[in-house]
Amino acid sequence: MTPRSLRRLAAAATATAATAALLAGCATTGGTGSDGGPVTLEFVSWDPNMETIVDTWNEANPDIQVELTKPSESADELVTKFITQAQAGANPDIVKVEYQSLPALIANGVVVDLNEYDSDLAGKFDDASLAQVQFEGALYGVPQDFAPLVFFYRQDVFDSLGLSAPTTWDEYAAAARTIHAANPAQYLGTFSAGDPGWFAGLAQQAGANWWSAADDTWTVAINDAASKKVADYWQGLIGEGVIKSDPFWSTQWSAEMNDGTLVGWVSAAWAPAQFPNIAPDTAGLWTAAALPAWTAGDDATGIWGGSAMAVTSDSKHPAEATKFLDWLNTSDEALALQISTINVYPAATSGRSLPELDAPPAFMSNQPDYYAFIGQVAPTAKSFDIWGPNATVTFGAYRDDFGTALQNGTSLSDALDAIQATSVEDLEKLGFTVAQ
Amino acid sequence: MTTAPARPRRKLHSNRIAVVLVTPALLLLAGFTVAPTVYAFVLSLQQTKISGGLFGGDPQAVFVGLENYAAALGDAEFWASIGRMLAVAVIGVPATVILATAFALCLDARGARLVGFSRIAIFLPYAVPGVLASMLWGFLYLPATSPIGGDVIDFFGSREIFFSVANIAVWGVVGFNMVILYTAVRGLPGEIYDAAMMDGASELQIALRIKLPMIRPALVMVTLFSVLGALQLYNEPTALRPLSNAITSSWVPLMKVYSDAFVQNNIHQGAASALVIVVLTVAATVLVNVIGRRLQGRAS
Known part of the structure; x- marks a missing residue:
């Protein structure tokens, strides 16, 4: 062999070795301490400031250390990620999940029943919160917050036009017309095709019940009369041109919320935590009022979002994980921190009488009784019987079908029919029994 | 010595070196292109089915052909x-x-x-x-x-x-x-x-x-x-x-x-x-x- 070919061979061998090392590097080796020693729990949550609360726990509990990861995915993408990771047995110990996605995680065997590890846990929540996480006697998650829909409006703009907060949807429509007539660049709100949970909340208020279940049979009614009433109402306002049809959370929307183009937002109790990112220049200008009613005097509202925290079937330390979740979502210490740093309205019954709720969120300094107001609204929030095990598919269909309908000016009611068809077809394909 | 017998040996050497040189690329190709494609093909012939009950219990992948x-x-x-x-x-x-x-x-x-x-x-x-x-x-x-x-x-x-x-x-x-x-x-x-x-x-x-x-x-x-x-x-x-x-x-x-x-x-x-x-x-x-x-x- 010539020296030159030797050198080539050596180079090739090095390259092969480097490749092997690279491949080996791909397989990460994770692991937690063996039983008896200190354990480490992986916790995925997107809450801003959650790290300070986790630090508080870690300082007091050297034997149960919690490692917080903030995901880069959206909440819906995370659900799919957890389902996929479950097949590889690679899920973190504790995951934050929005209420509507929990049944999907249960159906895919991603989360475990917590009653087994703490039978007192369920007793710390009211029925409305438990309905979101407790099915067939099993507790699949610890409720974190409760998020009734409320209506935020720019007090200054309403005052200058002599308007007061609308108490019915008819008054809301009238206010939308008045505001747009007074200043054609101004709108009372936008109808978002990007937020299925938001529309679901509006449908709940009108009496819709998208999913119910009896004897292992599912009933799906996404295109029920109540939902169509809500869709038709908004389609009318969009058609008149007094309500915009751009999605929430885009740069466009933030800019319009900040510069006074948009002077109202139908949102939920958690909005004050988001406002500083959306419309930082408008602190102290917004007031929260009850959601307008379909018939005067009816005080029902719906729910938009709200989350639970669940322990995955991949966790090697479910008992420790449950202990942490109990502290995080039911102890006065942790809930006080959650209220003041994350602005949650707690799901736990005891958390709702904490002194921290006497002060409003920083953004709502003009409304000192903000949490007292949310406390009044919360018991009137209606929900569906249960969220479907494929709610993520329904939500995906909402984004596509409502988005297309708004883009092309076609019927939102027809889009609801399409979403219903997609949801039922998917359930049947998976093998669920669906009532016709 | 004649040069004739040396020729095939040299050819053998260069063949062997060629194989060694190509191997890393082939391994990567097999690992990151061929294997995932085969896996995707296997996945594409299946569907997830649940086994009954309100939440479907344990979902299984079943073969459904094309x-x-x-x-x-x-x-x-x-x-x-x-x-x-x-x-x-x-x-x-x-x-x-x-x-x-x-x-x-x-x-x-x-x-x-x-x-x-x-x-x-x-x-x-x-x-x-x-x-x-x-x-x-x-x-x-x-x-x-x-x-x-x-x-x-x-x-x-x-x-x-x-x-x-x-x-x-x-x-x-x-x-x-x-x-x-x-x-x-x-x-x-x-x-x-x-x-x-x-x-x-x-x-x-x-x-x-x-x-x-x-x-x-x-x-x-x-x-x-x-x-x-x-x-x-x-x-x-x-x-x-x-x-x-x-x-x-x-x-x-x-x-x-x-x-x-x-x-x-x-x-x-x-x-x-x-x-x-x-x-x-x-x-x-x-x-x-x-x-x-x-x-x-x-x-x-």
Whole structure:
């Protein structure tokens, strides 16, 4: 062999070795301490400031250390990620999940029943919160917050036009017309095709019940009369041109919320935590009022979002994980921190009488009784019987079908029919029994 | 000693070295292309079924044959996504090739000034990651933030959206293609230009009649790259999607695959859709290659 070919061979061998090392590097080796020693729990949550609360726990509990990861995915993408990771047995110990996605995680065997590890846990929540996480006697998650829909409006703009907060949807429509007539660049709100949970909340208020279940049979009614009433109402306002049809959370929307183009937002109790990112220049200008009613005097509202925290079937330390979740979502210490740093309205019954709720969120300094107001609204929030095990598919269909309908000016009611068809077809394909 | 017996041994050595040299590439190819494809094929023949009960108990993957392929091919939305991708390609591919050629010929022109600076300036967008570029262009398009007339032109209109998406893609890749064509033009022998000038050819005639035909192989390659780029359209529409109602989750084929697998949570359908797209992509590549060879053959 010539020296030159030797050198080539050596180079090739090095390259092969480097490749092997690279491949080996791909397989990460994770692991937690063996039983008896200190354990480490992986916790995925997107809450801003959650790290300070986790630090508080870690300082007091050297034997149960919690490692917080903030995901880069959206909440819906995370659900799919957890389902996929479950097949590889690679899920973190504790995951934050929005209420509507929990049944999907249960159906895919991603989360475990917590009653087994703490039978007192369920007793710390009211029925409305438990309905979101407790099915067939099993507790699949610890409720974190409760998020009734409320209506935020720019007090200054309403005052200058002599308007007061609308108490019915008819008054809301009238206010939308008045505001747009007074200043054609101004709108009372936008109808978002990007937020299925938001529309679901509006449908709940009108009496819709998208999913119910009896004897292992599912009933799906996404295109029920109540939902169509809500869709038709908004389609009318969009058609008149007094309500915009751009999605929430885009740069466009933030800019319009900040510069006074948009002077109202139908949102939920958690909005004050988001406002500083959306419309930082408008602190102290917004007031929260009850959601307008379909018939005067009816005080029902719906729910938009709200989350639970669940322990995955991949966790090697479910008992420790449950202990942490109990502290995080039911102890006065942790809930006080959650209220003041994350602005949650707690799901736990005891958390709702904490002194921290006497002060409003920083953004709502003009409304000192903000949490007292949310406390009044919360018991009137209606929900569906249960969220479907494929709610993520329904939500995906909402984004596509409502988005297309708004883009092309076609019927939102027809889009609801399409979403219903997609949801039922998917359930049947998976093998669920669906009532016709 | 005669040299005769040494020859086969040398051949044997070089064969062995060739095998050793090729092995890492083959291993990577097998590990990261072949194995996932085989796995995707296996997945594409299955479906998830639940076993009964309210929440379905333990979901199992069952063999369903070609059912997912039938579903993919029978899905109107799948073909609609291909249609939208082609609409963007019809705008974007010619725009890329024509602009890249024009830039390359201008930079090579005799009187060209600031060539180095211009070349870098045209190439620079290629260094910007596609997702970032799409977000930047999103700001430029949105009425509330647009400095380029977004409040007058609806960049997210049902028709305009195809131009808006194609524009981002073209902006990103034109510089790269320009460099390929510019290198090809620079490689042409200078005597031809001297001869042409003696014959009285103008700068424009030299560019169109001499340089352009002579860089035909590079043009075919650039076209092929552009077509392949169009087939893989994903970043731009995905990044623009949250900004408006114009783009659905299955706007182009690759978004449809993602949507099937990770929004519908049906990894099996996603695998089937992906493999159908692979077949179509390979077919399109072969087609462009064949047409390119034909054109070249006719030229020579």
